[in-house]
Structure formats: C-alpha cells, structure tokens
Amino acid sequence: MSAPDGQLVWVAIVAAALGTWIFRLSFVVLFGYLEEIPPRIDQALHFIPPAVIAAIIGPSVLLVDGTLAVTFDNERLLAAVVAMIVAWYTEEMLATIAAGLLTLWAFVFLV
C-alpha cells in the first residue's frame, strides 16, 4: 500500500483543523450574539457519533474486497462481534481492544 500524497494529507489536516477551530471557538467568541444551540440541531448533533462511527466500521468489518462477507471465514467479523460484546458490558476501551485482538489472533494463528 503506497503512502498517501503528501500535499493531499496536509490540505486535509489544515482544512480539518481550521473547521474544528471554528467549531471550538464559535460560541465562546460569539457569546452575546449566539445564546445557545437551537434544540433541534442539538438533537441532531446527538446522533452523529453513533451514525458516523457505524458508517465507518460497517464496511471495514462486513465487506471483504467489496463483497458482503458474513461468514465464519471472516475472522475480523468474529473478532468484532466479541469486541462489541465486551464493549457493551465493560465500557472499557483497553479491554475491548484486547478482546478483539486476542480473538483475531486466536483465529489467525491457531485455527
């Protein structure tokens, strides 16, 4: 896998940084002009993390080479399911990562 183009990387970094700075500064700097976030927008913001994270990991775990792979051959899927269960019960990031990696390694190296 070749490294991403240097210029593209920096354009992405700077653009994302500028936008995020604007978000961080927004209400602090404009205080007095903006009182609070409109409730409907506040509600929508609430659903961004679950939606976007699921959208990111869905394909990486369920798709192999572009095709749906919900089978026992897909070791990453099995490891991901184990990780999800551990995450649900422990709410501990390190435990989740350990569980997922160990499961993956068990399937890759032992089975």
Place this chain on the structure above:
Amino acid sequence: MTEPETEDIVLGLRDGAPAAIGVSPFALFIGIAAANAGLTASQAAGMSGLVYAGLSQLAMTDLLAQQASVVVIVATALIINLRFTMYSASIAPHFRQLGTVWRWLCPLLLVAPVYAIALNAFEQDRATHYGWYFLGVALPMWVIWVVGTLAGMVVGARIPSEWQLDFVVPLIFIAILMQFVNDKATVAAGLMGGGVAVGLGGLPFNLGLLIATMVGIIAGLVVNRGQL
C-alpha cells in the same frame, strides 16, 4: 506572574493529570494507525497537534489509507467534530469575565476530558483565575497527545504486519460506538448508518459514508420523535 495565578495553574495541572495520563494509550493507537496508513512523523504530529480530536483523526487516517478524496476526508472530519460546538456553547459562560486573548486561545485546546474537568471546576468555583486554571488542565493533555502520537508511530513501525495491528482502529471505533449506543434512537442511528454504508460501499470517493451518516442521523431523529 502572581501567586494566585501560579496556584491556579498548579491546581489545573493536578486536576488534569489523571486525564492527561489516561489519554496516552489512545494517543499511542493514533500513532500506530498513522504508521500503518503510511503517514510520516510530521504528518501524524501535525494532525494530532492541529486537529487534536481523536475520533476524527482516526477517520481521516482510515480514509487517507483508502485514497479517499480530500473533500470526503475533510467533510467526514468536520461532521464528526461538529460536537465541539456543543462544548463551545456549554463553556462559553466561563469566559465571560476573561479578555479576548483567553477567549481565542483556550477553546483551541478544548477536548472532551478538558471540557468535563473545566465545567466541574467552574460550577464548584475551584479557581480564582479560570484562564490559568484552564491552561493548567489543557496544555499538558495536548502535549501528551502529540508526544504519544509520535511514540505510537515508532512502535507501529516496528510491529510485524501479520499481527494486523491496523485492526486496532475498528476496535477503538467499536468501543466508542457502544458507549454512544444506549437507547432505541441511537441504536437506530447506528444500524442505519452501518447498513447504508455497507450497501453503498461501492460508491466512489467514499460518498457512501457521508450519505450513510445523514441517513443514520435522520433515523435517530425519527425514532426519537416516535417515542416522544
């Protein structure tokens, strides 16, 4: 610097220390992910220092490795980071009594743990000069974030690829996802977001990701409405 101001900085350092140490594993993983994606040390440090938002950094790194277009990469990062407007709105009253320099500087270091600690301190009136206290909490965390990223880059480069350490990135996402999914509406958001993303996985420029996110948000709002 006066005595009380130094005291406020030290108080901030102490209050922020556990959290600053706590983010270091996450920073390490960010560095490992960056190494796996083929980023250089300065690119990884630049992303951690300038964007300074773990979830969006992971997404950006992931997309960069997939050769996604810069528009999608930036749009995804900004959608994820929209929540910083919430922190900004919530913390704005704290800066009402402070000058322009503080208002423009402190928010740049705003991340979730800093927000939580600062909010708590404000409500308990812990610090005399809130600005210096805030810096005491926020600066070490930023430094550890950048240094941790670089450390992760070094570690990541030395680990054999058979170990599939790039799988750590989806695992971190899974851990965070389960923290956010706690009622029917968020479950709906997650299911629709994931499902649509898989369905539209073939779209160019990772457009499926953006569309799936929108659909997920709408699904969450709809289910939320239905329960009110």
